[in-house]
Amino acid sequence: MKIAFLMRQPAPGGQSVTTEVLRLLRDWGTTVDVLHPENQATNLAEMTPSHDLYVLRSVSDASIAHAGILDSLGARIINPYPVSRDCRDKVLVTALLLRAGIPVPGTWVVERPTQLAPLLDGGPIVVKPTRGSQGRGVHVVWDVDELLELxxxxxxxxxxxxxxxxxxxxxxxCIGGQLFGVKRVWPARTYEEKTGEPFTVTAELRDIALQVGAVIGTDLFGLDIVISDDRPYVVDVNPFPGFKGVPEAALRLADYVYAAAALAVIEAGQAVPRPVGLTA
Structure with a gap:
């Protein structure tokens, strides 16, 4: 089987669950290629699906555009291109969550920071780009002066x-419908802070997570929840997070990706090779 990961160039010496996923898949006899759309010139006339499965690990402009073309050509992608595209649009995904009755903070969309000034009469606000990720560009604003500084x-x-x-x-x-909870400080700076501390997911949070999965249309995702005055609020949804802090995250993800690739091969009428290391 052939699998390609669409992802950013990893930082030198960085610790990543994805790196371990790549190793496991290769150990199981799978051909795995890593594509960095941001770092290469892509000839659109020559684009054609050449792998059984594509894993959309990054939601950068280049990766999303690349995945969109592959999707139009019939490629199998996880998460599916429409899921990743919609989750990347924070305005759209927040509106979908609100419509489904999922608890999110009061939310507004503006073109200019000054348009938010009247909202400060009701207390501080969190301002973020509509297509940001990893906490970049997120600001807590308490007064008009801070608003103008944006x-x-x-x-x-x-x-x-x-x-x-x-x-x-x-x-x-969520990995294949199985839920895992991790407590983490924000903003997390060190690897230990990003790994966080596992916690048992309550029935309330489980219901919220499963609702989110149903709304966005996938069983592979992450979401950030803030608890305030004993009430949960969903503040972000990620179609392919880093899964740091999840027990045996790399093995669980590798198994999920392998199964998706095997299904694509079967649906194409081909035989699925036995993973290396397994006996009859």
């Missing part, structure tokens, strides 16, 4: 009512 962005801005955190943030991860 300056004009490259596009619309998303603003949400700030809710004081009750303890650490809750990260919920």
């Amino acid at each position: 300056g004009a962005g490259d596009g619309p801005m998303l603003a949400q009512r700030f809710h004081p955190r009750q303890g650490r943030d809750r990260k919920l991860y």
